[in-house]
Amino acid sequence: MSEQPNELEQLVGKEYQHGFVTDIDSDTLPPGLSEDVIRQISARKQEPEWLLQWRLKAYRHWLTLREPEWAFVNHPPIDYQAVSYYSAPRSKKDGPKSLDEVDPKLLETYKKLGIPLHEQKMLAGVAVDAVFDSVSVATTFKKKLYEAGVIFCSFSEAVRDHEELVKQYLGSVVPAADNYFSALNSAVFTDGSFVYIPKGTRCPMELSTYFRINAKNTGQFERTLIIADAGSHVSYLEGCTAPMRDENQLHAAVVELVALDNATIKYSTVQNWYPGDANGVGGIYNFVTKRGDCRGVNSRISWTQVETGSAITWKYPSCLLRGDNSVGEFYSVAVTGNYQQADTGTKMIHIGKNTRSTIISKGISAGHGQNAYRGLVKIGKTADNARNYTQCDSLLMGDQCGAHTFPYVEARNASAKVEHEATTSKIGEDQLFYCRQRGISKEDAVNMIVNGFCKQVFKELPMEFAVEAQKLMNITLEGTVG
């Protein structure tokens, strides 16, 4: 099928566009992990004693765990002692009061990525809590949110200013002992985002955070906690890019969502971390635990993700449907090229009555990429009239890639209705032929077909993300079908 392999290789081999390292002095702990390191992290962040104990408990549990091997990914063993667990940009010490005080080099980095903070303020109406390495350095639109009663701040601030809320909800969705990486995260997390939407409030704007990994050899351990109180509504956006480097970087984030009665949380992600070069060298290891708890009646949690980056993605945004009539949704596009590996999917745990869940997963594999969907739909005994619909489709480009599906369905209630369907194929020759016949170039035709394939997911993204995602898709897949 590929008539011009050279041109194709050129396009596939396109270098990562966002690869650069900003040279700032970081206040970094030496590599290694021990109780001392955890005490130091906690001390530097001036945390209360209960949080330190919580971290230590998680660490002690982590020591008893073994790294999971069931995921469909291959990587050399990770040396957890070679990772530095704390890195803060210098500027933090002075505590920037406004954007002007922020290290200009840092701002420049964002500029290169096309996220001008100043403009963003005015343009999109999006508040950005930018996380540079592990400490938040810039927060905007805080006042407007404050007026609405919305708390949107970095995790460390939340620990300082809203200790009771953090104490109440931290670890209540993803317990520290949940899995290997969540235990690690619980022990060493440095910062992240905290959102609280008060009762009956509709968050006046889309909330967004850009994660960046910068300082060399730094693992990033984000902790995000979003609480939507009764009757509230929030849409949260998360997007990432990372500079180019050779060492593999470990990223083990934990995201916890809590939706109380009648609350809605919409969580969208565009993930474009450094995937490694064409030979599979380098790239981010992305081992994330994301879980939403539909705790109240009529609550709703919706995950949308576009995963194009990372050497390895290991991520299962899940929903615990505890409240009656609660709804869980998962929309995902995962693209793997070169030697990327993705093992991603979701868990929908139906506990309440009349709970519904929808799973739409689109996997695209190119080059030597391996893409696996792994999902669980569990209908508990108490979940009367639970309903699930799952669709996972895979698109294959190139004869070296792989697409895999591992859906688990466990039903324990006679009124459950669960449907799962999956298809795998390559881009239809007839579709391509039809486009070519109408004078559309092969490249454009492939883009069109791929975008059509992903449309169901893209349309769930907030507007500005949808555009970005589509662009990202075109760049990632340029030339993969010749």
Place this chain on the structure above:
Amino acid sequence: MSLDPVQHYLSEYAGKANAANWLAQQQEQAIGLLRSKGFPTRRMEDWKYTDVQPLLKQSFRFLGKPTASADVDKTLGQIQDLDCYRLIFVNGRFVSGNLPAGTGVSVHSLQQALSANNPLLPSHLNRYTAPGKNPFSDLNTAFMQDGCVMILADKVILDKPLNLVYLSGHQDAPVASCPRNLLLLGKQAQAIVIETYAGADQLDYFTNSVTEICLEQGASLEHYKLQQEGSLACHIGNLQVEQKRDSRLVSHSISLGGKLVRNDIEVRLTEPGAHTVLNGLYMAANSQHVDNHTRIDHLCPHTSSNQTYRGVLSGRARGVFNGKVIVHKDAQKTSAHQSNANLLLSNDAEIDTKPELQIFADDVKCSHGATVGQLDENMLYYLRTRAIPEDLARSLLTFAFAGDVISRIALEPVRRLLQQRVLGQLPDADTIREFIG
């Protein structure tokens, strides 16, 4: 009773008479693997939903010599109006049968074939099961006593179906049997083979069967497995198939009986043009546990497979389905389709289904679907408006659901038998019989 299960089988093995030399070696290897690896636990992915502890807690005995068949009702495995060759085994030992004969047809019991030193046995027996992969297959290899060896020469067509009937049960002790079958079909050869498993209803026993099949170029096999074990029985069955160029396998696996049942079907499509069809039906009630695992390896281009499995679960029954389709590297133009539909009729029943696709080639068409649901309210309503009582309407619709698999059965006497069997599990069977005439 509290003896470690591996130790128990090791001591059973020690008391066993030795077989032919080459076989003794394989059996020695198998028991060694069992000793080192032990039995599966729920921590293993392939056994995640099936706990074999209840089976392992019981100390099943292997009988040294054939038993009088008085303990077992011989009519159990009969299929009415089926004109066929038949081999009857009681507690794993061949007792009687009418065997086909003719040029190119060689059908014998395993013991007969072993004592006749059939030259194909050493090279084919135990070749299609991978030692060490499934502990129960190793157990079977170590303890294989008897079974059926069918070898068809090129272009031979077996004129009548071959029915292998395995009956189990012993009054004095819980008995184990390890039937081992080997079916070799030469180029363009054709056959229909029906394996029937049945046994005494109120006796504990354990059947652990392995069937190995090799289909040469252009060969065609229709394989039926009718599992109607007694209500206390444990049944573990393993079907291993290797298919060469343009060969065709149609397998029907029907599980109706047993307390703890596990069926493994593994098909390797090794040459282009090989096609395989796997159909299955499992109906479980009370506290039955039925586990079906299938795995199809598409190892080369231009192979195809189609799977349809349906389950009906009521009472406190638990059903498990795991269908793996693996399209290996360079196996282009593969077509693989799979569907698993389940009917949950009771709140205490449970189904765990996991269709699985692993694809390492790009020019393929693969799909799978799995559903869990109930009888359609609209259909029920329709029948109710026609003055059909609700229970009867439910039975009718359940029967129709199972009928989707049964209707795929080409052999009419088997189809009729299964219709009756399925009806027998439903209330209002007699009225439905009137309906369907």
